[in-house]
Amino acid sequence: MSPDQITTWAAAGESEILEFKRSTGQRREAARTLCAMLNHRGGRLLFGVEPDGRMAGQQVSERTLEEIAQELREIDPPVFPSVERVDVGGGREVLVVSVSAGHSQPYAYRGQAWRRVGATNQSMSRDEYNRVLLERLHADVRWENQAATGWSVKDLDQEEVRRTLDEGIRIGRIEDPGTREPEAILRGLGLLEDGSLLRAAVVLFGRGDRLLPDFTQCLLRVARFRGTEKGEFLDNRQFRSHAFELFRQAQRFILDHMPIAGRFEPGRMERIDEPAYSPLAFREAIANAICHRDYATGGSSIGVAMYDDRLEVTSSGTLHFGFTPEALFEPHESRPWNPLIASVFYRRGIIETWGQGTIKMARWAEEASLPKPEILEIPGAVVVRFRRRATEEALQKTTGKTTGKTTGKTHDAVLALLAAEPSLTIPEIAQRIGKGSRATERIIRTLREAAKLERIGPAKGGYWKVLE
Structure with a gap:
């Protein structure tokens, strides 16, 4: 030198x-x-x-x-x-x-x-x-990969375990093991070690009636507030269950309360619907909250709060590995805080590509002419915030856009609805999306022809399977 x-x-x-x-x-x-x-x-x-x-x-x-x-x-x-x-x-x-x-x-x-x-x-x-220190030890010692003392396979939702296998096989993310025994499935998913269930297995599949007192953090809190501040509740609920059920309940709550603006275009008889938030974007935010939150703190939870002007998805914990809110909207390496839980969500087809979720949320919001989502760190938690259009004038700017794009938004809303509640009937779907039964039947037919939706079982007792 x-x-x-x-x-x-x-x-x-x-x-x-x-x-x-x-x-x-x-x-x-x-x-x-x-x-x-x-x-x-x-x-x-x-x-x-x-x-x-x-x-x-x-x-x-x-x-x-x-x-x-x-x-x-x-x-x-x-x-x-x-x-x-x-x-x-x-x-x-x-x-x-x-x-x-x-x-x-x-x-x-x-x-x-x-x-x-x-x-x-x-x-x-x-x-x-x-x-x-936890980040350094993360590869080997994590909350999720420790044994769930006192738990056995009978304490899990075994039908959800089998559904996870079947869906993973269908989309090509799991090889068929030739058995539907829950214990063998869990072992293949890396959730059973030396004969002991791991805590990740309880988070993913634990029965709601068995979670207390050991797993108080398997909790979802949802609320619809009047106005723009926490104060008066219009709806306030709590759900205690495994990750897949919480994932469904969170989406169901948002879809039940999400405003949908309707308008008409010259030359069209059907109303064009504009959901206040992108169903694909908030679905990704809920999945990320489940996969990346801190489960080590008892009593912590996932929160979904809807206000007049915004929707917030909150998860306990903090950002790790040097990530900042800004960096998450740029290309980045995937570093899931709970890789076992994230792996099962990936194999189930709920998350697509690790490291791309937040980037996709921003893209989906942009495609829906909505503001870019915000990520905030607050003491003890991370918040993903979705804002509505600032003014009605901003909503009108979409009037001249193509029918295909607005139709696509309605299709996305139906797919998100059926991903959360696969047993809904045509009349129930129509009521949720604010359309008539015939229009809803046409939407369902279009989605099935496009191989985006499949009907499993008979008209009564069957269910819908979202394929994309």
Whole structure:
């Protein structure tokens, strides 16, 4: 390394990955900075450079190097940074100490963990320390992959287990094991280990009457509020059940309460419906809440709240692995917090491509001429917020759009409705979507001809299966 490189760094000034120290007399402060950089994305510390970037250098002896090494041994877990000596003339040197982002985060210096914020160091709170530690251990030790003590296959909704297998086989995401025994199915899904059910199996299939007192977090809270603030309830319910039933109930509640604007276009006899929210988008948000929430906190839940101007889906926990709300709307790697639960939802066909859900939500909202969804972090939870069109004038802007697009929105609403309630009859579907029975029959016929919907069983006692 040449003095020119030191000059270039010094001219750039201090940042989250670069800090200057006048001499190794400041080695304690330097070790704190290196600890913070290890907990961030790495960086360099230069001994012998003034805070203003002036390259002064210092005399370096073997004892100098030993003192630095001694101080760095106070960082735990142990680290082995690179130390380079750069001659800057006049018998003086600059020491460059470099670290990469640590693989054993969180790191602590003299018992305190630090994090890098801009060009400063801030102490980690206990909650943040625990979060970083959980993320490091995540591959091997998670809440979902621990044994569900006291639980057996008879405590699960075995029909839901079989439905998951049948649907996974139908869409090509599960190979037919040649058996419909729940225990064998669970083993194939990775939910049974050494003869013991995992907690993920309980979340996915646990019977509602068996969940208390062990699994209080398998809870969905839904509410329709009057106005735009939490206050007066128009509807307020709670559901305690396995993930698939909560998934259905959340969609059913939204579809029951979601306003649908109707309008007519010249030359058309049928009314054109505009749902207040994209059914595909809020379906994805509910699935994400189930797959990515924090189940470790007893009493936590998933929430669906509808106001006059917005819909919010809330899940307990926080964003992990450095994700920010903004980054989730850009291409990103999939890092599900509960990979076992997410894997079963994927095999069931509920989620499509890991890492694309939030991007799809934004696209579906745009296609429906709705505002882009928002993702917010609040204490103890993550919120996905869908807003309605700001004004009726904005709604009218869709008037000139093609019939195919508006018809597609109605078809999407029917598919979302039947995904949540597959046993609905034609009259019940018509009532939900605000159309006549004949118009509804035409929609159903179109969806069946397009291989998007299939009828299983007889007219009485059968059910609808959404194929796409």
